[in-house]
Amino acid sequence: MKTNFIRLNILFAAIIVVLVSSCNNKKEEIIELWYNKPAKTWEEALPIGNGRLGAMIYGDPQIEQIQFNEETLWNGSPRKYQRDNAYKSLDKIRQLLFDGKQDIAEKLAAKTFMGRLAYEDEFPVLKAQWVDSINHLDIVKKGVLSSFDDSTWPEMFIDYKSVWERKGLPDMNGAVLFRKTIDIPAQWKGKSLKIHLGKIKDHDFTYINGHLIGTKDESNTNRIYTIPAKFVKTGKNVIAVLINNYVSTGGFNAVRTGPKKMNITPVNFKADPLFIEGNWKYKVIDRKPPYYPEYQAKYQPFGVVRIEFEGHDSITNFRRSLEINNALSKTSYTCNGVQYQREYLASHPDNLIAVKLSSNKKNQLNFKACLETLHAIYNIEKIDDQTLALSIKVEDGEMKGTAYLNISSNDGIVNIKDNQIVVSNASEAVIKLIASTNYKAYNDISGNAKEICDAQLPIIESLQYDEIRTSHLNDYKPIFNRFSIDLGDHEKRQTPTDERIFNIKNQEDKDLAALYVQYARYLMLSSGREGTNPPNLQGIWNEEIYPAWGSKYTTNINCEMNFWPVEPLNISECHNTLFKLIDEVAIEGAKTAKAYYSAKGWVHHHNTDQWRGTAPINNSNHGIWVTGGAWLAHHLWEHYMYTQDKEFLKTKAYPLLKGSAEFFADFLVKDPKTGYLISTPSNSPEHGGLVAGPTMDHQIIRSLFKIVIESSDILDTDHEFAAMLKDKLTQMAPDQIGKHGQLQEWMEDKDDTTDTHRHISHLWGVHPGNEITWDNNPELMKAAKQSLIYRGDDGTGWSLAWKINFWARFLDGNHANTMIKMLLGSALDPERNGGGGSYPNLFDAHPPFQIDGNFGGAAGIVEMIMQSHQGYIQLLPALPDSWQSGSIKGLKARGGFEIDMEWNEGKLYSLSVLSTAGNKLKIKYGKQMIEQETRAGETYQINNLIN
Template sequence: MHLKTIIRFSFLLAAVSPFSQTCAQQPLTLWYEQPAAAWTDALPLGNGRLGAMVFGGVGEEHLQLNEETLWNGRPRNYAHPGAVQYLQPIRLLLAEGKQAEAEAMASTYFMGLKDPDDSAYNIQKDAWFKKVRAQEALAAAGYNDTGWPAMQLPTPEGWERTSLMGTDGALWFRTSFEVPAKWLGKNLVLDLGRIRDMDFTYVNGKLVGSDEGISKKRKYIIPATLLKEGKNTVAIQVINFFDKGGFTGVKSGRTLVVYPEGGDVDSAALNNSWKYFIQDDNPPAMPRYEADYQPFGDLYFRFVHGNDYSNYKRSLDLDSALSKISYTVNGVTYDREYFISVPHQCLAMRFTASKPGALSMQALLNTPHRKYVVKKIDAHTLSVSLQVSNGVLKGVGYLYAVTSGGKLTVSDTAISIQQATEADLYFVAATNFKNYKEVSGDPVAACRTALARSQRTPYSAIKAAHVKDYRQLFNSFGFIVPAGKNAALPTNERIRQFNMQDDPSLVSLFVMYSRYLLIASSRPGTQPANLQGIWNDLLTPPWGSKYTTNINLQMNYWPAEVLNLPACTQPLFAMMKELAEVGKKTAQEHYGAPGWVLHHNTDLWRGTAPINASNHGIWVTGGAWLCLHLWEHFQFTQDTAFLREQYPIMRGAAQFFNKFLVKDPKTGYLISTPSNSPEHGGLVAGPTMDHQIIRELFRNTIAAAAVLKTDAAFSDTLKALIPQIAPNTIGKHDQLQEWMEDVDDIKDQHRHISHLWGVFPGADITWKDSALMKAARQSLLYRGDGGTGWSLAWKVNVWARFKDGDHALKMIKNLFTPAINELGYERGGVYNNLFDAHPPFQIDGNFGGASGIAEMLVQSHTGVIELLPALPSELPDGEVKGICARGGFVLDMKWSAGKLQLVKVLSKSGNTCHLKYGSQEIELATKKKGSYTFSGSLK
């Protein structure tokens, strides 16, 4: 029976909370019994601007460092002048069904500008390539390679992980294999697996094959006439112009083998250790559409006590944002503590020994950038200065040390500490970046200013200020479920053994860790969290570690409002203001339209033009999607001053689509063309996702104008357009169509579920239209339950909106799959440090997964606050404090045996509150800052 009670009262309840204090008291720690063996084992620290990954080694400690504004590239124009003249021809080709021709035209004339220009690059490349190919003598069978170093092949992550960070160009590799007498007279197959990017392969000095392409497997036939009994020489020139280089192997099956043509049963494995020689590591700079986020450097500590230790523990305390290392060597206990402070803008480190005078170590600064200088500043300070390649940015870092007892000396290479009992070190860093248009900053002055703050303050006071500042954000929310028997295990073991019966509290730890990561990578006044938050150790990181705006950047901020971190959204909104400025030029040059537009990627320099390839780079709704975050922030906070400030950005995005939408000759509807359903299906006219986003943009812009009592005429224009936009359509397989045409393949399990945007994060499709909701659900069933990290995370949210908590939890279980399988290959899931694996690491899966868990507990996108709408059966008991709902409400909830027990509602703005739990509904008028508590039956 449906019961709806209208309650008209407003009162402030007693201050005594009906909730336990366990939300604040639950242990929130990632911990391990061994140092990190890989970057994705290390523990992340950050203050929004500085980042560090803590490895926790004993004989040698390593902290990998980042500074958020260190990118390659430079301020420049990204929009393609005159591209608009090809807009209508591209539209006509798509209308005629000539997709390939439209993509070819768009590829030539409609993409954004690269840096450097292609034509100049090609001239330089041809000259360089001719030079390096002229040295075939290195392939000779008798060439003396004894002085060459060795490399273990294959290198699945590229030769960058084998001490060749940042190396592009031409490298030679040499090895040999034995030919038995029985193989003589036969052609042999040389199987090399994948090679990035180009290879020229020789056997006994003769070229046997050459190919280009990072996804192609290399198999070459060695003619019998080239072979001899016994030792035969293989020499391979690998040419890599950019990004990862070398032999990347294959995920399954054998590679680097030789066998007779016609069968591989009788085979010989090539030696895994190959000699190599860097022939030329200075190729011309590759033209790039956008810039890459760069690592800053590395801080190493080398300890005199050696590596024979016991009682080891490495941890990250989420409650205080402190990382700690503890171990014992020769009866002495050594402790380390690290944190990155917002108030003091430094990485602070304390080292202690339980025995006086037992602490002796060296501190060294390094960086993967080629152009750098390490030098002594004064008797306590070492510095590193660096210049990025193919860019204008410079970085400076200062390392300052003080000790208790012992002797401290500084040289031009290291800080040495001898026979101390305690040592405090502080690292600060800055670049010459000022904003996306200006690079006149003074990093030395910035470092001196930051270091002076730390030098004047005791370590204990710096730590206290850090913890206080951090907890103001972190303690706004708490989430607990009962701890199972595995909750006491080290975190890597909890991941490996995860199941809900033995460790349901890994779910709550994951949510709190995701909040920690957002606080650590996105603070007011900083850059937004990028594809990897703020943490990156590669000069050529995956996807540039930039901002992908067709899902990934937005997903980073899905949990911010609902999990009570609204302050962390400020960097996103600051970026949007800049994107709207740059996006005006792109709108004009590419579409002849007013307002602003953003395609599927951006970077530090705020590029907004189409990039990469026309079959997925021409996607026009990135800015419109970002505008949803503006409206959501207002919905959750009811901050009218914020909305008034941001309304012009929403209006500008809507202005663009008012001009951009055109009438489809087949249906008469307004459609988005040219565009695509992100990374799926190529360049098309009328993708469903675009229309969902544009409708929602128009609705939200109208609603914002109404709140602000402004812009009535423009609102009327948008109201008239909304019903003319192509609607969501149910196809022949009972699915929600992804495109205008009913061409969905039910066997297609593509990672993107773009046409379900209207279910989540949008609200274009809700249970108010059950037919569309069921069609969307059918589409997701066809897509399947597999996927990589962020894709699984998106599915968690959508299944929660379908109110299927058990299926949503199934996606969480898949998300918690160990990212490294039994054979050592990566897959979607989580790494040992709970970083999300795409793979490789992408932080959006952490944020999206946390958002999905929140959607299981509270939903408010329809104007009604639904409590426990998708509670999984395997989470029957729990408690949440500080979860937020639209309308300006903050909720505490407790449930037991799968049933709501209590809910407390804080009204921040005094709006009417509509609560729903199961069949129970109430509506109450509230007072600003009023607090209201209800039983599980909403009494």
């Protein structure tokens, strides 16, 4: 068949411009999440952000909450993460693994090969002193006695699910004494008893009637103690538990094994258990334990803007929304015949959060606003007659922050009273929020947050809301509008978003899938704008002092997954935030490479934080994973593949890629059993412990070597180094197919077909890698598919997202669509098993919230529509049967191409391709393949692929 490419001439292009201008006169379609009730929880609130500042909007008519973050507010401070001379135990660890002594290897590595912890030297002494001081307090010595009067103490409900941060002591570490009075049955007289308290975090002293019956200093381990008969009396007895919690809040932390409720039973006497859950009396003894040694820092919340509207309790016509194509959140309602509106935005050009409040009648807008924070060290002060300042210091570390809340009104009265800004008799008011910290760079915290806010305040005070809004839209919309997707089902938009999320398990919602893609673009533009730090596990949104996993950067998939969609979804500049992190990690990673492996180049393990720690953390059975840096470096190559920017490849990407390859050229060792070069010590992320030769490592390293070799050829440089890498490639352990027809996860054929672990790391070569494809090695592709079948469909949010991408690469659109419905389905559905899904605000649920699923899921949806990882563009490779018609515009492909296309009745209907680099265009659709030379900047209308 003759290729039929039509080059658009100047006249045709002019006609297009006229048509586009005409279309722009039409009312813009709003792409939104919307709800008919206020948010009651953080997972219902709506996110806004400008890359530096993030906020969650609740939209409550009576008490509005705007919980906000500033991206550089972390605990900790710059420090040394590497352990000197760790390399001295490397050979011993490797030999133990070669000898099959995994347990001994892990124990040795835990002692000698993990990173340095903050406060690791001083904590043992300070802890012993603090515990001793607590135990000698009069309130503790008397409070454990049965005769003590606790009638004035507050109560906390403790049950088999309990953790104290959910029961009344949020974000608190320290010492708390709990007491409960129980009745021992007469028939238990003279019996020793067994008490099951479930898991406790971190350190307990457990008493009955003033007698110590057990103590354990272990985090989250079960407390089961024997109560000697001599300490027990029939009738009233008092249990007292002093819990010393040092890190991440805790206390009673649920019964996980054995009896599923906290209870007491007699020893060697058959009787029903005495359940001891319920209301316990408690007393906070001390809130300031010594700082606990931790491997890495935690991302911190900053504060809350709280706005109270008196009398707004009886409302109608309530609606709140997030217009993601405008990056505007809105709340509206009617109260006492007055219509109220609120509009919220986070401006990147003006670096502030702004809120416009209005009423449709004069003098009806009356409210009080204040600043609050969870941080214990803070100060609130008046700056001028309409500005309050909140200054904070993070307790654990050296970070400080200042936020200014400014409120103005053209027709109302604004004054400050009792650290509140009071607005009276207005019809319109504008709130402006700015914030800064002392962070200047990952290794420099010499900034002055208050001085920064002082300099910014007169600038923002001079800005009218309409000016802020206009500059915000002019900045945001040109980027957002580059891309569009339409999958149909528009009628579903009439249903509130939370209901759509809950309904998708029973009724497909293709428009929700399209919305999910655009929401991911919105979240990236809100948390990863150029010039800022990259989005972490939660983007820039976090409400907790002790967030799950520290809200850090987990680089054994989560951080990388965040950036899967940025190139295809036409927000390439957001990749620069990750490149900034890679630059910094490479500097610290060179130190780690030398200290741990006596190697050249740079290495990064499975987690990092604001201070760019690169050493192994947590536990040796999963923290010693060497390919985090190599995976990160692949994103530099991906950016080049999409943009074809050779200057970027030469000056930015190649030096980092080469440095990573230099490390592995030194690191790889010969396996004594097979003779192959392998990666060890390492692991298959969070699965199977410390091993020699995990499949994922080899896939990433092979891919890295090939990229460096190709880059060397493109740039005509380092040919000797490239030749050395080629030689090593021939010696590396290959992918292997196991006895179950699966792709082996390890060198040994030991995969468990009943294992449903959330990580599917050994399929990296399928996605995001491109080593294993249907074109090049179908047998390995079949084995990889079998492995995924064994792992099953259930998973946490990001795991579901990865599986969408896998099934797209396997060209099974219907199975991928099944995974989409699981990812988009309600995480709050009581029928749901295995976690995952979406919260009412469409945030991904790990659970709890992790933003990686949002980004990975969006990447998977477009991977079903177009793939370009095999050297050509493949159209509609994994289109589900139910996606019969749709369109997508502004979709980027590797090689420097941008695609607009439509399909109808499951078949391609129209296609145009913009060539941005002038490369040869190769397109596959069904069984057809066409090729054509192109010129940079020209658009090609393609007809012959259309059936």
